[in-house]
Amino acid sequence: MQARAEARYRWDHGERPALLHTTEEVDSLIDSLLSGPVYENLAQIHSLERDSMPSGFPDHELLVGVDRDLQVGILTYLDSSGNVVTLGSLGRSPVYYIQGHMTEFPANSEIPIDLVRRGVKEFLSSGGRRPTCVQWQAVHP
Template sequence: MIIASLDGVDAFIDDLLDGEHDYSTLAEVYSQDREVTPSGFPDHQLMVCASKTLGLGLVSYMDANGNFTSVGSPETRTKPTYHFVSNMTQFADHSEIPIALVRQAVKEFFTSGGRRPTCLEWQPETFGA
């Protein structure tokens, strides 16, 4: 899917929330405004997660500076797990945030040329450690 507008971001997140599943979903997002590495792969990645049952999600950002995940409130889940196709990915404790903030972060990612959004707090991510 190519997201060509901010309305497209909303449609993309709505698709994550409105799927025919009852579990938490993950999608990988890349900015076409960023350079690719010599190997041809993007030099960054934004993972966007959404749980329709919880009404929460999270964002995770990776680039040459490291791996980072959103910081949520202490009331959110420990070790939240999201599904990408049939693979499960576990994230840092208490990293879930309201869907409205997920939307804001993804929109900022696109309007900033693929930079890590500044509209939320970040924590280093160790993926399941």
């Protein structure tokens, strides 16, 4: 079975990303983020079903982060139309870590873990399109 997406979230994924073929593997990814090191709770995902830019880089990106203590998470999506982040109800400005590197997100951007799972599964099954099962807000620099 051909991989549909690749994910980077552990130190060793730089050259060898985790490959996602099925929705069950999405659940495994989320579970791994929830149970893994605190400084590796954010994953970068690219669909392998989309064309790359002329530079060879993906034309999109989905970031997925989880907070094991609060059982919430975050999704961000970037493509040529702009950068958006999930719209949630918690007022804090969360911080997540990808391969030890800190990324801060806007307040009110965290959503329940079950919505995070649904969003990543939709991304995978849609060929890398922005998930519609969550609400989005624009990210302002």
